[in-house]
Amino acid sequence: MNQRADVVERMAELRRRIEYHNRRYYEHDDPEIADADYDRLMSELQSLEAQHPELADPDSPTQQVGGRRSEAFSPVKHLQPMLSLDNAFEEDELRAFDRRLRDRLGHEAQLDYHGEPKLDGLAVSLRYENSRLVQAATRGDGETGEDVTHSVRTIAAVPDRLRGQDLPRHVEIRGEVFITHEGFRELNAAQRRRGEKIFVNPRNAAAGSVRQLDPEIARQRPLDMFCYGIGAMNGGPNFTTQSQMLDMLQHWGAPVSPEGQRLSGIEACLAYYHDLLARREKLAYDIDGVVFKVDRRDWQQRLGQLSRAPRWAIAHKFPAQEKTTVLREVQFQVGRTGAVTPVARLEPVFVGGATVSNATLHNLDEIRRKDIRVGDTVIVRRAGDVIPEVVKVVAEQRPADAREVEFPEQCPVCGSAVVREPGEAVHRCTGRMNCAAQQLETLRHFVSRGALDIEGLGEKNLARFFELDWVRRPSDIFRLHECEEDLLALERFGQKSVDNLLEEIERKRNTQQARFIFALGIPSVGATLAKSLARVFGRFERLRQAPLPLLLTVPDVGPAVAGAIRDFFMDEGNAAELDRLFSGERPIVFEDAGEPDVAWVKTLEMTSLLTALGVRGVAAGAAELVARYHPDFASLWRDPAASVRDEREAQRLCEVASVLESQGCREMLDATEVLLRDWGIHWTQDRSAWHETGQDSPLAGKTFVLTGALAEMTREEAAGSIEAAGGKVTSSVSKKTDFVVVGSDPGSKADKARKLGVTIIDEAGLKALLDKRNGN
DNA sequence: TTACCTCGAGCTCA
């Protein structure tokens, strides 16, 4: 069977040739063959590998990420998510960070940190496999970014291959791509010479360059990079500190900031911060703060991370740049829900890398608090990275004719009364769908991305159609085809545009219920809640008909939200609009009209059964629980072995029990108690509370006193956990107290505990106790 | 909120 040997040989040859051409391309920027020929080699190899899976090889070039011409901007999943950093703006916050860490680590002496400047560029993750750069990706949402290999590869500072021995099989190196001041000046000079666009700041120039499609343009741009961390890594050397890791990166040939320093203790960090702040102007590139990381890796690991940022690092931001400018006017914008927002129109001023001409003033209280008047000279900054903010008024420069801001009593758009609900900061226009602003905003929301997502119906076009009276409410969108002629007559609307738009609208007649519910723009119903409403009710019509108590059974729906939903559907205008959307020749059609959630149906049954039995006021959660796990309601009371799966559920069962108690349903109450006891829970009538009586809990029967603020939970939460574990929480320390849990800033209870010789533990100690009990 | 890139399509002039 010579054929097989031939195949093996051909595959080896293909792999060799592809690797050779990869080297020419990647390392020497000097491809020898045309793309098409290269692709032919690649596809032949791919098809051979597909036919002979037993000959596949993980090291084959077909398995390499990035390939030769990875698809520009296609999504890339980071092997390890790219986290963001927690920010500190004041010294206090930095000190609090240090304190938090030392408490958590139980480390009284000072901590070693690694400090480095926080560059103002864009974050990029480089992926090296077998020492070769195979892929570069932007940060994206932290999980998934965009493939920018084609342009990042052209950055001189980014090595195509890592040097040295003991390299990892693969590694993600994280860093910041930026442009120096000098590079920026030269780039703009060149742009001007060529009559091309001038960039407003180095950051945008860098970001723009990285997202150039043509790598040759990127190559002309003075992009630079500093690396500061490692994501996923497989193999390679061990390192025990952040500083060591950076040394290692440098050793591999990756660019690392020369400003990085190891710092002992938080005072050294502050000194470092002030030093860099003073030298900020003299640095070759823009920085917007300093990053501090716990130097020891094992401590980093012990500290772990929160949802979005590691606990062991923080960015100490420089104060935002501020400028003064003149407030020309205050205008009032009316939003979708009628909220009237004051907006400052400012004399344009360049601050923090961008031109600011508008800034929200939030509400009337804010205006009065800052005593902002029209004509005032104000201090403006770009706070928290992006949103412009009027910091304060320069009182000395107030002109004699400065005007106080008068909040309109009538809506500036429709003239309806503007009211302010007691307890709310916002003013609202009462015009509802009679108000053009609210109509237009409603439409904008309806077609927006998370909603029906009608492409081609962007802000500009929508506003045009609105003014022409073609589209005043959502149902009009689906009648646009009736004005096809008029559409064609419009400026910049040819046959193609019209076809595309009408086809898109036609497509979006079919949609999902969650999108549609979100699209309606019911106050406090966002994308997430819309999803759960769709799931729970199964059919839109049921949601529409749902009475208040049913709405309240939905997770995350409380009285306010339930009321808002009810009000929306009760409104006659809304009802008529919905009828229009669902009637006619081609109504809105749901692709996912399904049956309601079984648990929810059971909840309803359960609720009505309890009601029939004369039990009133059963908590929604309890009803939901019972319904979910005991679909045959009656069996619950017959089968005490039925499982209750966790403490929350047990607690809810207790709620049922307390209702049963109050309603005098003795028989059912007894059954409930048996059920709870079976799970090791003792329900006490007097407290309507519950706790575990299990013997294996170290907390069982112990008495706790809590004092001081806890970092991770409130005292109430801690008390809840202790009771759940069978312990007891009291308010004052006595000889009978077993443990005193001391948080930060403890009161006199800690002293008393010391005097009485009661065991003192901290939050970590308490957690340890609780964990032990959860077993395992 | 602003700045930037890409894409499709219309507009304009040769």
Added chain:
DNA sequence: CTCGAGGTAA
């Protein structure tokens, strides 16, 4: 060539 839309980043 120019515009609007759509997307991304900070």
